Amino acid sequence: MPSSREKVWLKLLHENAPEIRDRVVQWRKQHAVTRIDKPSRIQRARRLGYKAKQGIIVIRMRVGTGGMRRKRPRGGRRPKHLGVTRIKADVSMKQVAENRVLEKYPNMKLLGSYFVYKDGMHYWFEVILADPSHPSIAKDKELRKRVLPSVA
Numbered sequence: 001m002p003s004s005r006e007k008v009w010l011k012l013l014h015e016n017a018p019e020i021r022d023r024v025v026q027w028r029k030q031h032a033v034t035r036i037d038k039p040s041r042i043q044r045a046r047r048l049g050y051k052a053k054q055g056i057i058v059i060r061m062r063v064g065t066g067g068m069r070r071k072r073p074r075g076g077r078r079p080k081h082l083g084v085t086r087i088k089a090d091v092s093m094k095q096v097a098e099n100r101v102l103e104k105y106p107n108m109k110l111l112g113s114y115f116v117y118k119d120g121m122h123y124w125f126e127v128i129l130a131d132p133s134h135p136s137i138a139k140d141k142e143l144r145k146r147v148l149p150s151v152a
Contacts, residue, residue: 003043005042005043006041006043006044009040009041013117020117023040023117024117024119024124027060027062027117027124028062028122030060030062032061032062032063032100033059033060033061033062033100033101033104034059034060034061034062035057035058035059035060036058036059036060036126037058038052038058039058039126039128040060040116040126041114041116041126044114045058045114045126045128048111048112048113048114048128049111049112049128049130049142049143049146050111050128051140051143053136053137053140054134054136055130055131055134055135055136055137055143056111056128056129056130056131056137056143057105057108057128057129057131058126058127058128058129059101059104059105059126059127059129060116060124060125060126060127061097061098061100061101061113061124061125061126061127062122062123062124063093063096063097063100063122063123063124063125064121064122064123065093065118065120065121065122065123093123093125094113094115094125097113097123097125097127098110098113098125098127101113101127101129102129105129107131107132107133108129108130108131108132109129109130109131109132109146109147110127110128110129111128111129111130111143111146111147112127112128113125113126113127113128114126130143130146130147132147132148
């Protein structure tokens, strides 16, 4: 059940409000992997394990949209059975974003990620990462269980 803050965010998102569109104009100019100070959807981030403490970072990841296309076969066959256009990837855009962030930050552990915005060219996700070697994470019981399963 979404909270009141979450409902406000979702309402702005569905209405394509100018506040969000102005933010996205800046996001497009940034790098695909951008570290941010605090999450855009704080309630969603907290549900995934975000806490405002050292050792936890939030990354905004931009992933390009678009379907997959195969090379068109030369042999004769019915156009419906060419198998060129309706090809789907096995992984979701969210998983692609998570994997790309984990490649960029190999020493961090994934706590979770959530959708932020989508336009005609890109999806944006925010990915929450925790540093398992940071002392404040090692002291926190909740995070220690999730990030260091061998210790718990």
